[in-house]
Amino acid sequence: MSATFDTAVGIRRLPGQVGEVIDRCSPLTFTWNTRSYQAFKGDTIVSALLASNVTVFSRSFKYHRPRGVLTASFLDPGCTFQVGDEPNVRGAHRRVEPGMVIRAQNGWPSLRYDVKSVNQLVGRFLGPGFYYKTFMRPERLWPVYEQVLKRFASGGKVSVDSDRGYYDKRYAHPDVLVAGGGPAGIAAALSAAERGAEVLLVEEEYELGGHLRWGGQASRSALAELRAAVAGHPGIEVLTNSVVTGRYDDNWVAVMQRRDPELPGGGFGPAGSPVRERLVKARAGVLVVAPGLVERPYVFEGNDRPGVLLSTAARRLINLWAVKPGERAVVFTANADGDEAVSDLERVGVEVAEVVDARRGGDVVRATGGRNGALSAVVLGDGTKIDCDVLVTAVGWTAPTSLLNMAGDKPVYEPRAARFLPGGGLPDTVLVAGGIAGDGSLGELVAHARVVGATAAARAAGVADPAAASHSPALRLDEHPALFRGRTHGMVDFSEDVSSKDLVAAAREGYDSIELMKRYTTATMGPSQGKLETVNAVAVLSEVTGRTIEETGTTVWRPPYAPISLGALGGRILEPVRRSPMQPWHEAHGARSLVAGQWVRPDHYGDPESEVLTVRERVGIIDVTPLGKLDLRGPDVPDLLNLLYVNKWSKLAIGGVRYGVMCAEDGVVLDDGVTGRLGEEHYVMSTTSSGAATVWEWVEGWLQTEHPDWRVHVTPVSTAFASVNIAGPRSRDLLARVCSDVDLAGDAFPYMHVRSGTVADVPGCWMWRIGFTGELSYEVHVPASYGLHVWEALLIEGEDLGVCAFGVEAQRIMRLEKGHLIVGQDTDGLTKAFGAGLDWLVKLDKVDFAGKPELVWQEREEYPRLVGLQPEDPAIVPPESSLLVEGNRIVGRVTSSRHSPTLRRSICLGFLDSELAFAGTGVTVLLPDARRIRARVTQHLAHFDPEGVHLRG
């Protein structure tokens, strides 16, 4: 089987390599641009395509130049694909899976014949600032420009029908978090774990090992030992295919964990786990930054042609995926990794036509291409032209210092090594290890990292730092030639199509600060986010300005280090919903639900107007469990009530109930409700459903900050009681059938009173005689576990009375008929108590209460007033928020409106300027469809039973 596929799976596929990660016994098929291809398990999309001799993977962002493999890693700017309905997949990193449907992005009508490649011909006009300069004027044409420019935008497509996927989230609290699973990261993790630390080891690749994975026998042996040690240590949790995307205050570290199709459950748990990505929110004791180094491209003409690639890319392709990069190569090397690439290429049969050694003055000037744009020859510094299909460059390294920047450090440029190093500004809880800290042999790097790990464990545990005592071995710094741009201009930012010529032009236009240049040219702002191009951009700018790289500085690296999907940021949808004990009954009886606040409530049971008429004529019950309820105990409760409500409370008798309105300190209505006195020092305050939490905080705030001397305990009991309002002329009859220990007669239990008793054999119930609907009604609060029992008992007992359940909509109609306001609907963030028509309630002769100073002021001023409104045409119900106008002047708005089934006409409440807020005044209502209708101000807010005859039963 393996022998068969060895040849079938691609003409560039090499015989078995010692360190390869592909499983030749597991072939698979996938689709690339509608054609079927074969791969092995373990292949990336790009390695599989390259093995089949596909060398062009995309068109570049601006000029639509053909692009091939450059880094053969996550960062590869030319290898971004549409996979199924997932856009912008990093194809040089993502492992290919059976049946994958992969398409090229940014090429139309096809990757090969891309019409937009015409941009290359007009490239000279597409320099930096082209968009800013060209599309500014005339301003009125911007919508047209926008539509056209959208068509040139790169990137994949997201379908509205896309599977939303399962994105997970978890919190973690490792003692030590190691960012980077190369040899240094592994060593640091092991060392920390050996000292008892809980370690989270995060590696961006699919396996631990870093550069050891594509190294020689010695590297592989060392890696095997390190991996075995990690596997054997229970104190280390390893996350592969994961990346630390940001470090925030106090070592709050975000880790993006991606799915690995080859691990059970994709790496997210047992088989079958559907998790696509997981955002790990880690609070690390100590963060060890060990990301290794990123190989830097060389800037010269044609450096973005397919066939030009980095030495690490060539070595990864050969050693990890057994793919031959080409047939004839030129290698431009300035370091040992370039030399190793020469060895690897020769070993697998690639003809190395020329090794150009930068250490001996060698240079490459130009890469030329054939008809398909791919590399066909290289022109060297001495003018020699060499035919080849591969050019490997090894010109140096970029230290990915993002996490150091995020930790407050300012890395410094070291000319001797031609790269940036930590600047010494790190907090004690952030340490560095590996290539980002310095150079050394594998043994030296591991030894250094072990000390770093030990230090991290000690600092996390808050014990003495052994490194300080043992003088941690400092890493040396090897000399490296400073190679950034050759004598020709080439691409600097491969993601954004920004060339060195563009940067020079920008600098000459005055954008000679690296931060300004970045924003003007968009260099470093593409998907690779500066990891490949920042240092080259800085070097080009320093060339133009004559400043050194140290003087030029770098752009600031900010989170995220790597892209995060919106799905992962959203994570699991945790939107709490609250349910009353009777909610199952509502759902079983056809209630149409609404969500108010977090509460799921029955809006109606099919015909809210019929529900209204039943209540007006007979009796109905409504589930009002969401009403806020605060249990108040203590001798100073009256003082509290007097402080928080605008009216007086000192003389509320036991068994009495009083309506109250709370205002904030600015006099704006905060909430309303009734409070009853159950005992000598025992009260229950009710609040609006949506205001329950706010009022609790408000009450506790006053008690804890202003009056800690008051002896009052507040306990929220909103859901300790299921609440049912029994409303209608037969409500007393119905309640009497289920309650035998309370005298319900009108004079024994009058309006605005409270009693305790037994309802449907459930003791410990409260009954309030109040009425939001305007009918005789009783609000019954029963221990919540018995809510459904009492609810069903009322329906059974009231069957011959014609009882019905009514929902929120019917209640809203009836309260509007009665003219009862709803805080938040008939008031807003500016409505003070007088404006809400609460003059009768506000007692300015009280010594003090919350909001009094503002209300004293408002009483003397003109202000819009809440009024009842009656449209002249009784059939028209002005939508809520319709404007009230006088000519073209806005004089108010409708706050509530409904058709009243009781009165058989439309009814409204609204705010109206004070000079018009008198009974009988005619006003014009401007409807959303621009019609104007007339309405008149009514005598009372109540349209129904303003005298309260029904209410008092």
Added chain:
Amino acid sequence: MADVAVPVARSPIRPVGGSTVVDGWERAAGPPRGALRLCDLSFLAKVQVRALRSGTAADRLGTGLGRAARRSSAHQLVIGSGPGEWLVLGPQGQGSALVEELERRLVDASGLISVVDLTHGRALMRLTGSDAVRGVLSKQCAINFADRVVPDGASLRSTVASVTTDIVRDDLGGERSYLLHCERSSGQYLFDTLLDAGRFHGIQACGATRSDW
């Protein structure tokens, strides 16, 4: 009265795997199973005590903020749930008796004392299992549940899946276990959310047994 059924108290959490009525409470009938289990204990008596955070009352309650202590003789768990605030859990049906007993016990303590029966106003569940329990909680709660931070007997208030929740580490026979206590109306949501978080850890919803309490 017409033929109205005998009152049955119902938990805010829908019974999983069938139900049975035990002494007037509807309870899940499913037997305990699985290495990772979630069961509803809302039927337990739950009483809140408010008093001065230190002094006679605190001494008599026997535990302080952030800790939970068992009174084995009375089958009570006293939890220091907030500053000057305790939650006392007791056997099913003992809410009123527990209120009376606590009021008696604290009658002469200094400062304002209030004892409120919250049995019907709160949901209570128990999450039990091995280390997987931490895995489940770590998806919903930002607290570090390492042993050194939240040892057996520790209590804390945090948000779990965005719901304010009292969490008590209350191991069962050496097995890691947590009590989660929230206001009643969010009980079903919290229960469902924990099941969802634990679905790939093999979590099982089950009925409570004597050993769960």
